[in-house]
Amino acid sequence: xxxxxxxxxxxxxxxxxxxxxxxxxxxxxxxxxxxxxxxxxxxxxxxxxxxxxxxxxxxxxxxxxxxxxxxxxxxxxxxxxxxxxxxxxxxxxxxxxxxxxxxxxxxxxxxxxxxxxxxxxxxxxxxxxxxxxxxxxxxxxxxxxxxxxxxxxxxxxxxxxxxxxxxxxxxxxxxxxxxxxxxxxxxxxxxxxxxxxxxxxxxxxxxxxxxxxxxxxxxxxxxxxxxxxxxxxxxxxxxxxxxxxxxxxxxxxxxxxxxxxxxxxxxxxxxxxxxxxxxxxxxxxxxxxxxxxxxxxxxxxxxxxxxxxxxxxxxxxxxxxxxxxxxxxxxxxxxxxxxxxxxxxxxxxxxxxxxxxxxxxxxxxxxxxxxxxxxxxxx
Amino acid sequence: xxxxxxxxxxxxxxxxxxxxxxxxxxxxxxxxxxxxxxxxxxxxxxxxxxxxxxxxxxxxxxxxxxxxxxxxxxxxxxxxxxxxxxxxxxxxxxxxxxxxxxxxxxxxxxxxxxxxxxxxxxxxxxxxxxxxxxxxxxxxxxxxxxxxxxxxxxxxxxxxxxxxxxxxxxxxxxxxxxxxxxxxxxxxxxxxxxxxxxxxxxxxxxxxxxxxxxxxxxxxxxxxxxxxxxxxxxxxxxxxxxxxxxxxxxxxxxxxxxxxxxxxxxxxxxxxxxxxxxxxxxxxxxxxxxxxxxxxxxxxxxxxxxxxxxxxxxxxxxxxxxxxxxxxxx
Numbered sequence: 001x002x003x004x005x006x007x008x009x010x011x012x013x014x015x016x017x018x019x020x021x022x023x024x025x026x027x028x029x030x031x032x033x034x035x036x037x038x039x040x041x042x043x044x045x046x047x048x049x050x051x052x053x054x055x056x057x058x059x060x061x062x063x064x065x066x067x068x069x070x071x072x073x074x075x076x077x078x079x080x081x082x083x084x085x086x087x088x089x090x091x092x093x094x095x096x097x098x099x100x101x102x103x104x105x106x107x108x109x110x111x112x113x114x115x116x117x118x119x120x121x122x123x124x125x126x127x128x129x130x131x132x133x134x135x136x137x138x139x140x141x142x143x144x145x146x147x148x149x150x151x152x153x154x155x156x157x158x159x160x161x162x163x164x165x166x167x168x169x170x171x172x173x174x175x176x177x178x179x180x181x182x183x184x185x186x187x188x189x190x191x192x193x194x195x196x197x198x199x200x201x202x203x204x205x206x207x208x209x210x211x212x213x214x215x216x217x218x219x220x221x222x223x224x225x226x227x228x229x230x231x232x233x234x235x236x237x238x239x240x241x242x243x244x245x246x247x248x249x250x251x252x253x254x255x256x257x258x259x260x261x262x263x264x265x266x267x268x269x270x271x272x273x274x275x276x277x278x279x280x281x282x283x284x285x286x287x288x289x290x291x292x293x294x295x296x297x298x299x300x301x302x303x304x305x306x307x308x309x310x311x312x313x314x315x316x317x318x319x320x321x322x323x324x325x326x327x328x329x330x331x332x333x334x335x336x337x338x339x340x341x342x343x344x345x346x347x348x349x350x351x352x353x354x355x356x357x358x359x360x361x362x363x364x365x366x367x368x369x370x371x372x373x374x375x376x377x378x379x
Numbered sequence: 380x381x382x383x384x385x386x387x388x389x390x391x392x393x394x395x396x397x398x399x400x401x402x403x404x405x406x407x408x409x410x411x412x413x414x415x416x417x418x419x420x421x422x423x424x425x426x427x428x429x430x431x432x433x434x435x436x437x438x439x440x441x442x443x444x445x446x447x448x449x450x451x452x453x454x455x456x457x458x459x460x461x462x463x464x465x466x467x468x469x470x471x472x473x474x475x476x477x478x479x480x481x482x483x484x485x486x487x488x489x490x491x492x493x494x495x496x497x498x499x500x501x502x503x504x505x506x507x508x509x510x511x512x513x514x515x516x517x518x519x520x521x522x523x524x525x526x527x528x529x530x531x532x533x534x535x536x537x538x539x540x541x542x543x544x545x546x547x548x549x550x551x552x553x554x555x556x557x558x559x560x561x562x563x564x565x566x567x568x569x570x571x572x573x574x575x576x577x578x579x580x581x582x583x584x585x586x587x588x589x590x591x592x593x594x595x596x597x598x599x600x601x602x603x604x605x606x607x608x609x610x611x612x613x614x615x616x617x618x619x620x621x622x623x624x625x626x627x628x629x630x631x632x633x634x635x636x637x638x639x640x641x642x643x644x645x646x647x648x649x650x651x652x653x654x655x656x657x658x659x660x661x662x663x664x665x666x667x668x669x670x671x672x673x674x675x676x677x678x679x680x681x682x683x684x685x686x687x688x689x690x691x692x693x694x695x696x697x698x699x700x701x702x703x704x705x706x707x708x709x
Contacts, residue, residue, distance in 0.1 A: 098465050099684055132551060133465075225691075249466070249687045268446070273692050300417055304386060305468040 005181040005196035008032045009379055011203060012171040012184070012211060014039070016047040017354065018203035019154045019163075020362045021369065021379075026161045029373055034195070035158070035165040036186060038207075042158075042165070043151040045287075046205045047359070049324035051229065051263055052256055054078065054085065054143045055358050057114040058093055061102045061247055066338050067114045073360035077145075084149035086257045091142040091242045092121050094309065097135040099248040104136035107246060117141045128237070133309050134245070144242070145359065146257035173215040174200050176348050199350035199378050206325040208353055209283030217347030219279050224286045225271040227326045230264040230299035231256060235315030243310065251306040253313075261319055266305060269298035276330065286325040297321050328357060342368050350378055382416040387489055388469030390421045391477045392459035397430040399581040403477040404438050404445065407485075411444075414486045421446045423463040426453030436688060445690045451683040457558045458682045460538075464547060466687075472542045474560060478585060479578040480539040488541045488574055497546035497569025500561070501539035504577045513590050520597045528605045533573055536561055545569060555603065555675065559596075562604040602667050612664045619657050626650060 009025055011018045014037030022033040039045070053059075056074040057067035078085050095104040102110070111118040120126075121137035129137055158165060169188040177183045181196045202211055209219040232253070234241075242254035242262075251266040272295075277283045299318040307314035329341055341355040342365060354365055373379050389407055393400060404420065411418040424432050424447065435447045448462050460474060471489050475482065480501065491499045506514050517535075524532040538560050542550070549567040564571065578585075588596070601608065634640060 099687065249689075268687070268689050271689075271691060300386070301419075301468060308468065 003179055005179075005198055007034045007195065007197040009034075009199045009201060010171070010182070010184050010195060010197040011035045011201045013037065013203035013205065013207070014042040014165060014167075015045060015203060015205060016043055016150065016154065016359060017205075017356065017362055017365060018201065019043070019158055019165075021201055021203065021365065022163045022165075023154075023157050023161050024366050024369065025379060026163050028370075029379065031379065033163055034197075035163060036169045036171050036184070037165060037167050038170045040167050041151070042155055043147060046324060046326070047150070048147045049229070049322045050147075050359065051252070051254060051265060052086075052144045052147055053254060053358075054145055054360060056140070056142045057116045058111060058118075058140050058142060058246075059244070060338070061107050061110045063338070064110075064114070067110070069364060070358070070360065071114050071116055073363045076363055077360040078143065081145065081150060081153060083153060084146045086144040086146055086255060089144070089240050089242050089255050090125075091140050091254075092125060092137050092244075093140055094129055094137045094243060094245045095135045096245055096248055096250055096309075097133055100135070100246065100250075102247045104138075108138065111138075111140070125241075128310050128312055130309055130311060142242075144255050144257060148258040150359075171204075171211055174211065174348065174351060175215060180349075182348060182350060199352065200348075201379070202346075202351065202353040203355075205355055206286040206327040208327070208355060209277040210285050212347065212353070213283035215347070217351075219277045219281070219283050220341065220343065220346070220353060221279050221330055222277045223274055223328050223330045224277070224284065225274045225326045225328070226290065226293060226295075227265075227270050227324055228272055228295070228298060229270060229322045230297065230302050230318050231259060231261045231320040231322060232264050232299070232303070232316040232318050234262050235312055237312050238310070238316070245306075245309055250309070251302060253306070256322075262316070263322065264299070264302050264306065264316070264318075266298075266302040268305070269301045271326070272298070286327070290323070290325050295321070295323050326357075327355065329355075340364050340368075344372060352379070383414055383486075383489075384416060385471060385489070385493065386417040386419075386469040387411060387415050387471050387473065387485070388419050388421060388467035389473045389475055389485070390423070390460060390463035390467055391475050392423045392425050392456050392463065393427060393431050393435070393477065394425045394453065394456070394459075395427045395429045395431060396477055397427070397434055399478055400431055400434050401438065402581055403482075404435070404442065406482045407475075408442055408444075410482050410485050417469075419444050419446060419467065419469065421448065421463045421467055423448045423450065423459040425450055425456065425459035439688055439690045441692060443690045443692055447688045449685040449688070451685050454682045457560070460560065461558050462682045462684060464542075465551060467547075470544050472544070472547050474538055474540050474542070476538060478582055479580050480537070481576060481579040484539075484574070484576055491572055491574065492541040492543055495570070496572045497543050497567070498564040498571040499541040500533070500564065500571060500573055501537045502533055502573045502575050503535040503537055504575050506535060508585070508587065510590070513593060516590060516594060516597070520601075523601065524604075528601070528607050530562065530565060530604060532561060532565065536573065539576070540564065543569065554678075558681070559600045559603055562600055566604070598667070602671055606668070608664050609668050612661045615657060616661050619654065623650075623654065 008031035011022045011033055014035050018035055019042055022035045025031040025033045054074060054077055055070040057070040060066040095107050118138050118140050121139045126137045169186050172185045172187050174182055174184045177196060181198055182200045183194050183196045186193050202208055204211060206224055212219055244252035249268040253262050253264045256263045275284055299321055338357040340361045344352045346353050369379050407420055422435055432449060439445055471492050473485055488499045521534045524530050546567055546569040550563050
C-alpha cells in the first residue's frame with residue numbers, strides 16, 4: 001500500500017444515514033466512499049423498523065428545538081422522497097386527560113409556535129375517543145414513509161452515483177496507520193481484509209460502540225432498548241386513520257406501508273428491556289443480544305390499554321410484531337428531546353460517530369459534514 | 380399447569396411501606412406468574428417519605444410486569460387507588476391492601492368474578508385486634524347503613540375485592556371527589572358476591588386505624604352515599620318550626636284569655652335553649668353537605684402524578700459477558 005489510501009472515506013453501516021452520506025460524499029464532494037454493510041441488503045435494521053413516521057414537530061411538546069428541526073426537515077424529506085411518502089391517511093393527536101404531561105391548550109399553543117398545522121378534529125373522529133380519558137383531539141398533518149421504497153430509491157441513487165457497497169461485510173475494528181490514515185479491518189465470507197481511508201464514518205446506530213470497543217477506543221454513553229411494535233389489522237372504522245396519544249404512558253398507531261398493516265406502539269409496552277454502554281468497559285453487542293433473546297409479545301397489553309382510549313381498537317387483531325434495538329442518548333431521557341449524535345475525531349483523528357433517531361435527521365447530519373469538509377478538507 | 384386466559388391487574392396503594400413492599404411484590408408475582416398468562420401489578424405510591432419508591436424502583440429492574448405510579452404528595456388511600464384504577468388494563472382488577480390481605484386468595488376470587496359477578500368483595504371473619512369501643516362504633520355504622528339508609532353494606536366488608544372491567548368502567552365514570560370503593564361498588568350494581576377471609580398481617584404490629592380516623596371515614600362514607608342525615612334534620616327543622624308556631628299560638632291564647640300572666644322566664648328560656656340546640660344540630664349537618672358540595676364544585680383532579688415507571692428488566696451481567704465473548708470468537 002502506498003501513500004494514497006484505498007478510499008477517501010469508509011462508511012460503516014448501510015442504513016439510510018450511511019447510504020445518504022456516501023451518496024453526498026460522492027456526488028457533492030467528489031470523494032471516493034465505500035459502504036460496509038453487515039446484512040445482505042440495505043436499510044434492514046433501524047431504518048426499516050422504526051415507526052416509519054416523518055415527524056412534523058407534534059411528537060415533542062417538551063422539546064422546542066427538536067420540534068422546530070422536525071418542522072424544518074419535514075418539507076425537505078417530503079420533497080426529496082415523494083415516491084416513498086405515504087400521505088393517504090388522516091392523522092390525529094389526542095391529549096390524555098389523566099397522566100398526561102401536557103394539557104390540550106398547552107399542546108395547541110406549542111404547535112402553533114412551532115408553526116405546524118393544527119385544528120380540532122371533526123366530531124365524528126372525536127366521537128371515537130373516550131371523553132373520560134381524552135381531553136381533546138387535534139387533526140394534524142404528518143406522513144408515513146414506506147421503508148422498502150426508501151430502500152429501493154437509496155439503492156438506485158447509490159448505483160447512479162457509482163458508490164461501492166460491500167454487503168455481508170462487517171467492520172471489525174479501526175486503527176491509525178503510519179501514514180496518518182485510518183485502516184479498517186473487515187470480515188466477510190472470504191475472511192479478514194484491511195482497507196485504508198482518510199476518514200471513517202461510524203453509522204452503525206446500535207452497533208456504534210461495538211466498533212469502538214473492538215478498536216480499543218472509549219465507548220459513547222448509550223442506552224439500548226429492546227423494542228416491540230405490534231403489527232395489527234385495523235377494524236374498518238379505523239382504517240385510514242393514525243392516532244398518537246400525548247404525552248405520557250400512551251400509544252400510537254400508524255400505517256406500515258410495506259405490509260399493508262398498522263404499527264401499534266406504546267410508551268409503556270414497546271420497550272421490553274434496556275441496557276447501557278458505559279464509557280469504560282466492554283460494549284454490548286446489541287444485535288447478538290437481539291438475536292439471542294426470547295421475545296414475548298406485549299401486543300395484547302398494548303391493544304387492551306389503547307382500546308380504553310379508543311374503544312373501536314378492541315376490534316383490531318395482532319398479526320405479528322416488529323422487534324428492533326432502539327438506541328438513544330441517555331441525556332435525552334429527561335426532556336424527551338432527540339438530539340442527533342455527531343462526534344468527530346473520537347479517539348482517532350477523522351473517525352466520526354453519528355446517530356439520529358429520526359429519518360429526517362439526515363439533513364442535520366449532512367449539514368454538519370458539509371461544514372466540516374469546508375473547514376478541514378476531510379469528512 | 381395451564382394458565383388462565385384472562386388478564387388480571389392487581390392494584391395496591393402504598394404509603395411508607397418500605398418494610399413490607401418487597402415481600403408483597405414477591406408473593407403477588409409468584410401467584411400471578413403461576414396462574415395467568417397476562418397480568419400486571421400496579422403500585423401507587425401515595426406520598427411515601429421513606430424508601431418505598433426506591434425499593435419498588437429496584438424491583439422494576441428485576442421483575443416483569445410491575446408498574447409504579449408516583450403521586451406528587453399524599454392524597455389519601457382512596458385517591459391513590461383511583462390513580463391505579465384509572466390506568467389498569469386488565470379484564471379483572473384486584474384491589475388489595477399489601478399489609479394484610481392474603482394474596483393467595485386471588486385465583487379463587489378472580490374465578491368467582493369470571494362467573495359473571497361484577498364485584499367480589501372480602502369480608503373479615505372477625506374483628507380480632509379491634510378495641511371494644513371501635514367494635515361498638517362499627518356496629519352503629521353498619522346498623523345505620525343497613526337499617527336506616529337501606530344500603531346493603533355487608534358488615535365487616537373490606538376493600539379487598541375483584542372488579543370486572545365492566546364494573547370498573549362504571550366506577551371510573553363516577554366523578555365524585557370522595558371515592559369509597561365499598562359503597563361505590565354497591566352503587567354501580569353489576570351484581571356482587573362476598574368471600575370471607577382472615578387478615579394475614581405482614582407486620583408484627585399492624586398499623587390499625589385509630590377510632591377517630593375510622594369515625595371520620597365512616598361519616599364521610601355516609602355523607603358520600605346518602606342525603607338521609609340532611610333529610611332527617613330538615614324534617615326535624617320543619618317539625619320544630621311547627622312546634623314553635625304552636626307555642627306561639629298558646630302564648631297568645633294565654634295572653635288574651637288568662638287574667639294573671641306571670642312573667643314566663645322559665646318557659647322562654649327552655650324554649651330558646653331547645654331551639655338553639657336543634658338549630659345548631661341542623662347547621663352542623665348542613666355544614667357537612669356544604670363542605671362536600673364545595674369539594675364537588677371545585678372539580679379538582681383527585682390526584683397528581685409525578686411519574687409512571689415500568690418494569691424494565693436489565694440483562695444480567697453474566698449474559699452481557701456471554702454475548703461479548705461469543706461474538707469475539709467470530
